[in-house]
Amino acid sequence: MMERTQSQYDRFSAIFFLIIGGFFALYARSVEIGTWNEPGPGFLPFWAGLTIAIMSIALLLKNIRGKGPVRPSFFPESDSWKRVLTTFLALILYNFIFDFLGFAWTTFFFVGFLVKFIFPQSWARTLVVAASAAIIARLLFINFLETQLPKGFLGF
C-alpha cells in the first residue's frame, strides 16, 4: 500500500478545514454578524470561521514543501478498509431499517452480520451470539428499562 508523509496528511486536512472556515464565515453574513458594540448571532461563527481559515492556511504553508516523517499505510492490513467500510455501512443500514423491521430483528441481523463477516466466526457461534444479543437487548431495553424502541411490522 502507498505510504504517505505527515505533510501530505496535513495538507489534506488543512484544505478541509479551510473550506469549513470559509463556509462558516460566509454563512455568518446571512444571519447578521452585528458590531463589536452589539454582536449578533453571526459574530462568533464569522470570527471563528475566519480564524480557522487563517490557521488552515498556516498549516498548509507549513507543509507545502516539507515532507515530514513517513507515516505507516493508512490501513494497517490490506483488507482493513473492507472491515471499516462494512462496519460503517452496517451502522447506517441499522438506522435506516430498524423502525420498519423492529428493534429485536434488526439487532439480530446487525450483530450476526458483524460477528460473521468482520472477523469471521463459525455459524453456530454467530447464531448464538446474535440471538442472545437480540433477546437480552429486547428484554433489557424494552421490558426492563421501558425504552420506546420500534417494534416493527412484526410486532417485536
Next chain:
Amino acid sequence: MDLLSHILLGAQVLFTPINLFFCFIGVLMGTLVGVLPGLGPTAAIALLLPNTFHVPPVTAIIMLSGIYYGAMYGGSTTSILVNIPGEAASVITCLDGYQMAQKGRAGVALGVAAFGSFIAGTISVIGLMLVAPPLAKFALAFGPPEYFSLMLMGIVILIYLASGSILKALVMAVFGLLLGTIGMDSISGTQRLTFGLLELSDGIGLIPAIMGLFGVAEVISNVEKEIKREVIAAKIKNLLPNLQDWKDSFWPMIRGGILGFFIGILPGPAPVISAFSSYAIEKRLSKHPEKFGTGMIQGVAGPESANNAATGGAFIPLFTLGIPANSVIAILLGAFMIHGIQPGPMLISKYPELFWGTIMSMYLGNAMLLVLNLPLIGIWVKVLKVPYPILFPLILLFCLVGVFSLNYSKVEVALMIGFGVFGYLARKFQYEMAPLVLALVIGPMMENSLRLSLVISQGSPMIFLEKPIAAVFIFVSLALLISPFIPWIGRRRKTLQEKVEGEEI
C-alpha cells in the same frame, strides 16, 4: 461543625435504597468499562445518561460519577493481567504491574492497586470537601469577562497538552466552537445552520457527538485488525499485600493521592498526567530506580493512587465554576443541565444535597470498588477473555440504542455515525479529540459570555484586561500558547505530550 452537618446531610441523601443501588450500578459499570478495551468512561457515561432521566438528579449524578472513578479501578486490572491498559491512565501500570504478574505476584499487584485507589480516593474526597465550598464563594465574584477568560484558559491548557502540533489542536478547538454555534442563538433566537431540523435547534447533541467521536470511532479503529490478547491464566491468589508490601507502597499511595488531587483540578487529561508524574516521582525517590520496570510495587501503588485521586479533583471546576475539566466531566455537566440544574458557584449553596450526597457516594463508592475488585477479580478476568470479534458489535449496539433512546431521533443516530466517521479520520490525520469536545460543550457558554462582555464594555475587548481576574486568565492563556516557542519549555512540553498521548479526555 458546619462540615460535620454537611457530611451528615450527604450521608442522609446517600443511605436510601435507590441511591445505594445506583451507586453500586455506577461503580460496577465503571469497573466493567475500565476492564473492557474499546469502551471508555466517556462513552459509558454518555450511554447510560438517558437511563437516568426517570430518577432524581442526585441519584443520576451519583451513578454517573461512579462510572468515572470506577473505570480507573477497572483499567488497572487489564494493565496488570494482560499488559493492555483498559484506560490510558493505566498505561504506566503495565510497566511494573505486568512484570509483577509474570513473577507470580499478580494478586498482590491487583491488591495494591485497589487499596491504593481506595486510599487516594479518600484523600481526594476530603480535598474536594475542603476546597470546593471556599472556591465556589470566590467564584461568585465572576462576571461574563471572567467566565469567558477562564473558559478560554481551560481550552488553552488542553491545547497545550495536546500530543502533537499546537496549531492542529487549535484548529480542533475552533472547529468545536463553530460546531457549538449550530442551533438557535440564545440571545436573538435566530436559527443557525439547523436546516429546518428540530433536532438541531437545541444545538448539536453532546451525547451523539461523544458517542461518535469516542465510541464508534474507537471501535472502527479496532476493527482494522484483530487484537490478540493473552490473559495470565494462573489462578490469582494472595490479593492481600504483606507487611513489607505495605511498607513499600504506603507512602507512594499517599504521595500519589495528594499529587493526583491537585493535578485533577487542572483542565486536561489529569488521570494520565498524574499517573505518569507519580511514577516519575517514585522512581526519583527510590533507592533502586534501576529496578523500576521489573516489577517494583511502588510503580503500581503510586500511579494507581494518583489516577484515582485525579478523578476526584476533576469535579472541583464542575462543582464550583460549572466548567468541565475534561470530556467525562463535560457529559456530567450535560447531565446536570438535562436534570434542570445549572452548575456554577451557586450549586453548592442551592443544592447542598446534590453536592454532599455525591461526595459521600464517592466515599462509599470507593469502598464498594474495593469489594468488587478484590473478591470478584475472577469475574473480571473472565470478562477480559470475551473475544473482541464478539464484543465490538455489542458495543456498537449500545451506542445505537443509547443515542436513539435520548430523543427517539434517527437524526441524532445519523449524527453519531457522522461524528464516528470524523473521529476515525481525525485520529488517522493525528488530530486530538479533547479540544474539540471541550470547545463544543463550553462553546455556547463562551459565546454568551463574550457577547455579554462586549455589550457591557460597549465593544471594547480591553474589558478582558481591565478586570484583574480575567486579565490573569488571559495572561496564563497567552503564556501557554507562546511558551512552546521558548526552547527549554518546548522540550518539557514534549515530555508531557508523550505522557498524555492517546488519552481519552
